Amino acid sequence: MFRYQLVVLCIAFIVCNSTDNSFCEFKDCYIKAVNRTDKFMTLYIKLYQTPVDNVTANIKLMRNNNGFKPFFLDVTIDACRFLVNQKNKIIREFYFKLYKKYSNMNHTCPYDHDLLFPQLWTRYLEDTLEGFVPLVGGEYALYTTWYSKNIKRASVNIYFSIF
Ligand SMILES: *[C@@H]1O[C@H](CO)[C@@H](O)[C@H](O)[C@H]1NC(C)=O
Numbered sequence: 001m002f003r004y005q006l007v008v009l010c011i012a013f014i015v016c017n018s019t020d021n022s023f024c025e026f027k028d029c030y031i032k033a034v035n036r037t038d039k040f041m042t043l044y045i046k047l048y049q050t051p052v053d054n055v056t057a058n059i060k061l062m063r064n065n066n067g068f069k070p071f072f073l074d075v076t077i078d079a080c081r082f083l084v085n086q087k088n089k090i091i092r093e094f095y096f097k098l099y100k101k102y103s104n105m106n107h108t109c110p111y112d113h114d115l116l117f118p119q120l121w122t123r124y125l126e127d128t129l130e131g132f133v134p135l136v137g138g139e140y141a142l143y144t145t146w147y148s149k150n151i152k153r154a155s156v157n158i159y160f161s162i163f
């Protein structure tokens with residue numbers, strides 16, 4: 001099938017950071033290209049204070065305009081509750097398209113095991129992002145910051161471009 005694309009959204013790299021090593025550590029955080037067209041992302045997060053049943057996530061879209069600045073989307077969710085009751089449309093998309101299929105976080109809290117995204121094809125993430133990012137050319141990032149019991153524990157930032 002010929003797919004005519006006016007816009008290309010392309011994930012460039014990912015940066016993971018544990019801000020509390022007694023809570024969690026990243027064993028893996030990378031994007032690997034298998035060939036010229038296909039890449040996948042691998043995340044492996046070790047949890048040291050299980051069971052985890054209180055998680056808040058802030059998800060912020062950033063656009064590079066002399067430095068990355070908030071752009072269009074800034075939501076904070078109760079990550080434990082959204083798995084039960086996905087009200088936010090964007091979050092619901094992410095959950096059903098990505099989490100459920102590509103991670104072992106496909107059940108409700110508590111989490112009493114390490115968190116794994118063994119092989120998330122970036123194309124699926126790109127398609128999901130295309131669904132809600134205003135498709136204006138430029139450099140972007142999706143900043144996700146993870147809290148448990150109101151303490152910042154980790155961040156995962158995904159950088160991408162729109163041509
Ligand atoms: C790239 O790799 C993917 C996954 O293995 C495969 O489905 C696809 O056909 C490959 N593309 C090319 C151009 O070789």
Ligand SMILES: *[C@@H]1O[C@H](CO)[C@@H](O)[C@H](O)[C@H]1NC(C)=O
Nearest residue numbers: 100101102103104105106107
């Ligand atoms: C969750 O993912 C695991 C591992 O991929 C799988 O074995 C299990 O069936 C999935 N559970 C649900 C409810 O989708």
Ligand SMILES: *[C@@H]1O[C@H](CO)[C@@H](O)[C@H](O)[C@H]1NC(C)=O
Nearest residue numbers: 053054055078080148149150
């Ligand atoms: C999570 O923990 C914080 C801080 O202890 C608390 O204020 C909040 O009510 C908790 N959230 C839930 C859903 O239990």
